[in-house]
Amino acid sequence: MVRQQIAVLGSTGSIGVSTLDVISRHEETYRVRALTANSRVSELQRQCERFQPDVAVVGTAAAAAVLARNLKAKGIKTEVVYGRQAICDVAASPQNDAVMCAIVGAAGLEPALAAARAGGKLMLANKESLVMSGRLFMDALKESGATLLPIDSEHNAIFQCLPHTALGRGRFHLKGVSKVLLTASGGPFLNRALEDLKGVTPEEAVAHPKWVMGRKISVDSATMMNKGLEIIEAHWLFGIPSEQIEVVIHPQSVIHSMVSFVDGAMLAQLGNPDMRIPIAHALAYPDRIASGAAPLDLASVGTLAFEAPDFKRYRALSLAYDALKEGGSVPVVLNAANEVAVHAFLERRIAFTDIVDIVLRTMDAVSPVLTMGCIDDILEEDRKARSVAERFIA
Numbered sequence: 001m002v003r004q005q006i007a008v009l010g011s012t013g014s015i016g017v018s019t020l021d022v023i024s025r026h027e028e029t030y031r032v033r034a035l036t037a038n039s040r041v042s043e044l045q046r047q048c049e050r051f052q053p054d055v056a057v058v059g060t061a062a063a064a065a066v067l068a069r070n071l072k073a074k075g076i077k078t079e080v081v082y083g084r085q086a087i088c089d090v091a092a093s094p095q096n097d098a099v100m101c102a103i104v105g106a107a108g109l110e111p112a113l114a115a116a117r118a119g120g121k122l123m124l125a126n127k128e129s130l131v132m133s134g135r136l137f138m139d140a141l142k143e144s145g146a147t148l149l150p151i152d153s154e155h156n157a158i159f160q161c162l163p164h165t166a167l168g169r170g171r172f173h174l175k176g177v178s179k180v181l182l183t184a185s186g187g188p189f190l191n192r193a194l195e196d197l198k199g200v201t202p203e204e205a206v207a208h209p210k211w212v213m214g215r216k217i218s219v220d221s222a223t224m225m226n227k228g229l230e231i232i233e234a235h236w237l238f239g240i241p242s243e244q245i246e247v248v249i250h251p252q253s254v255i256h257s258m259v260s261f262v263d264g265a266m267l268a269q270l271g272n273p274d275m276r277i278p279i280a281h282a283l284a285y286p287d288r289i290a291s292g293a294a295p296l297d298l299a300s301v302g303t304l305a306f307e308a309p310d311f312k313r314y315r316a317l318s319l320a321y322d323a324l325k326e327g328g329s330v331p332v333v334l335n336a337a338n339e340v341a342v343h344a345f346l347e348r349r350i351a352f353t354d355i356v357d358i359v360l361r362t363m364d365a366v367s368p369v370l371t372m373g374c375i376d377d378i379l380e381e382d383r384k385a386r387s388v389a390e391r392f393i394a
């Protein structure tokens with residue numbers, strides 16, 4: 001059997017590592033063709049030794065030289081290249097059967113767009129790219145005929161609850177859907193007194209009660225900006241207006257999201273909180289393969305609880321709904337300011353509660369641009385918002 005050639009962008013991250021874990025369970029079906037990382041070169045080297053891809057991409061020329069030398073010394077023939085264009089070239093290669101887009105933040109936009117334009121199968125973890133360029137991205141998919149499979153657990157769950165048609169190629173429809181419900185664990189501070197939030201540390205913020213994830217998305221989960229970004233992501237992925245997207249707090253993180261239909265039925269997708277489940281789903285779609293995740297034991301879960309989110313505690317949710325309604329450059333500004341603020345918080349330059357304040361102030365300060373014609377417009381608004389947010393932080 002000819003093995004499917006997989007490119008993993010952001011292979012040293014949390015999603016990247018989980019993707020390689022699933023692939024390693026099915027090496028008769030999948031082969032790692034390309035790996036990319038930014039700065040964790042020794043981790044990437046270990047991955048190259050294990051999977052022997054055709055290409056590996058790193059951030060800088062210096063890192064590429066080190067990796068190339070080390071791999072050569074071990075007799076590994078992986079070609080080593082570096083830089084943003086090299087990642088985009090890997091993403092767009094006709095040799096890929098599927099691309100996992102798992103770079104974090106705005107840095108993932110151009111590679112994901114390159115994969116969308118190339119056609120083929122795109123597994124999208126990088127929600128920021130849809131937040132920033134939803135229309136451009138979905139148009140690119142339509143034009144190229146690419147198939148998009150959502151990796152974000154909520155969107156993957158919704159996808160599984162909808163009639164079985166892959167996204168892309170115009171095969172997707174929402175007949176009879178009245179609402180999608182994104183579940184949210186509430187993060188580590190669900191029950192923390194509001195006045196105590198100012199003093200929480202980066203260590204506390206990244207200690208998610210249910211999921212093990214990268215640092216940026218973990219902080220986003222604590223502020224609930226992650227759910228905010230996911231509202232915008234759901235809008236673009238499923239073509240559903242914001243009034244039909246709801247968030248429900250579900251601390252057990254067993255139901256990954258739900259779809260309710262006009263007849264009163266509601267479908268949910270359940271599983272342990274393990275990203276290998278949506279990754280395996282996307283890899284094998286429409287088949288099913290083992291992911292390595294433990295099966296869900298309902299008796300030991302016992303109770304599933306739900307509550308409506310408190311918009312005063314989670315102001316990021318309101319900001320995201322506002323950004324989606326205003327459209328144009330506003331979601332780009334929201335995303336950029338959030339990235340800058342989360343970074344500053346992780347570096348202990350601002351307090352936890354400053355993150356959403358800075359996003360709010362940046363959204364107020366940057367005048368919105370109504371239509372974003374091309375990727376350069378989007379990147380320009382991203383740059384502008386970052387420098388305004390940096391000023392507020394300083």
Ligand code: NAD
Pocket residue numbers: 009010011012013014015016036037038039040101102103104105107108125126127128151152153211212213214215216217275
């Ligand atoms: P992570 O921080 O663990 O890993 C990020 C990866 O991106 C690393 O491989 C890193 O080398 C690469 N990277 C970072 N900056 C880069 C740059 N400037 N250029 C090139 N590569 C760069 O992140 P993660 O938690 O794996 O998340 C990845 C994406 O998946 C994010 O968009 C996140 O929102 C989304 N996601 C993650 C999870 C999860 O459970 N971790 C769940 C749903 C969605």
Ligand code: MG
Pocket residue numbers: 152153154230
């Ligand atoms: Mg998610």
